[in-house]
Amino acid sequence: MMKMIKTSMAMAAILAMAFSTSALAAGDIAKGQEIAAGVCAGCHNADGNSIIPINPKLAGQHAEYITKQLMDFKVEEGKTSKRNNPVMASMVAALTQEDMENLGAFYDAQDAASGAVSANKELLEIGKILYHGGNIENGVPACASCHGPTGSGVPPHYPMLAGQHAEYTLVQLNLFNTGDRSNDDGVMKKVLTRMSGEQKRAVSEYIQGMPLTK
Ligand code: HEC
Ligand code: HEC
Structure with missing residues (x-):
């Protein structure tokens, strides 16, 4: 069992290297x-x-x-x-x-600048819970499961979110929700159908204030 895990970890490392080299070469x-x-x-x-x-x-x-x-x-x-x-x-x-x-x-290759942390602590708390834990009651998955716990994203498919302007993020969430932005193959649309307007605003504010790791 242990050997299998080690082998697959080594495979993952090789794959990750292959991907990052091709990204650099691109x-x-x-x-x-x-x-x-x-x-x-x-x-x-x-x-x-x-x-x-x-x-x-x-x-x-x-x-x-x-x-x-x-x-x-x-x-x-x-x-x-x-x-x-x-x-x-x-x-x-x-x-x-x-x-x-x-x-x-x-x-x-550019360094990202961090965003302002909202003064509305209550809203930030709602956003934080949603981002990291989702909402089990109505089946909203945690944003962290695809965009990473620090909001740094996972290349190539999952964008970095941390530090992004809340206003821009909120616009995108609404565009995914209505289907006017459909380049997500329905993934984000599915996430958003069960989110309220306040939850969208809360998670957008939380994302803007997330500390940067890159
Ligand atoms: C199942 C995986 C998954 C989950 C869960 C998920 N996302 Fe996404 N998200 C994606 C993918 C994939 C894209 C990129 C779509 C594309 O290629 O344009 C994306 C794109 C986005 C974008 C657009 C970023 C930009 O710069 O325009 C935002 C904003 C976003 N997600 C926010 C969220 C929030 C907030 C949550 C939690 C409520 C969440 N996502 C949960 C997969 C996911
Ligand atoms: C007149 C202003 C303007 C100029 C000039 C402009 N952009 Fe944009 N860009 C925008 C706006 C507004 C959006 C958001 C669009 C939306 O809501 O989908 C955007 C979105 C983007 C996105 C999507 C980011 C994300 O997180 O999903 C990329 C990438 C981008 N622009 C790259 C560029 C590049 C490269 C150029 C130059 C060739 C450029 N833009 C020139 C206004 C501009």
Whole structure:
């Protein structure tokens, strides 16, 4: 039994190494920075730490997740985009897949800035309980089970959340809930169908104030 566990742990380590090497090889940080400085900095800031609450922070976010979002914003002829946003759709229209990988690598390499901790302690407590434990009564799963106990996410699929603007997070939760953002394959929609408006606001505030680990 012990030997099996050890073997599978070794396998996991090898797989993790294989993944991180391919992530590093995927994008060119300097080329990503060139596009970011010219096109994206006005809204997301030069280092990806947007200071406008409706524009997401990108600094420290996993490269694979960023690249996927940029591809999902693209509007292909005759198709509806899975992440419908007119502003970002126009931003990605001229980008190639390689540009998107370079941008992912650039933002991943930036240090994330922490967010302000809300003064509303009661709301933060509701958010904290939901984030780490979910809600057993109505079957809301813990956010931590996919986004990690520290909110650092798990590449390639689960984005980092810690420190993100509460206002942006709340908008995304509502978009997943209505299905207007559908690039989650229904995963986030399922989580959100049983959450109240107050719970969404509470967890968004809690996420903004989570200390950063990266
Ligand atoms: C005019 C302002 C503006 C500019 C310029 C802009 N963005 Fe955005 N970006 C936004 C907004 C607003 C959103 C949130 C969209 C939504 O609600 O889905 C966003 C979302 C994103 C996301 C999704 C982040 C996440 O956490 O899911 C990525 C990635 C992104 N932008 C990258 C870029 C890149 C790369 C550029 C430059 C090529 C760029 N943006 C230029 C406003 C802007
Ligand atoms: C079963 C796994 C799972 C659980 C549980 C889960 N998430 Fe997610 N979440 C995802 C995946 C996968 C995505 C990325 C979808 C995509 O590719 O765009 C995501 C994306 C998000 C985003 C968008 C991030 C961004 O930058 O735009 C937010 C916000 C979010 N989740 C918040 C939460 C909260 C809050 C909870 C708990 C109430 C939660 N998630 C529970 C899997 C999960």
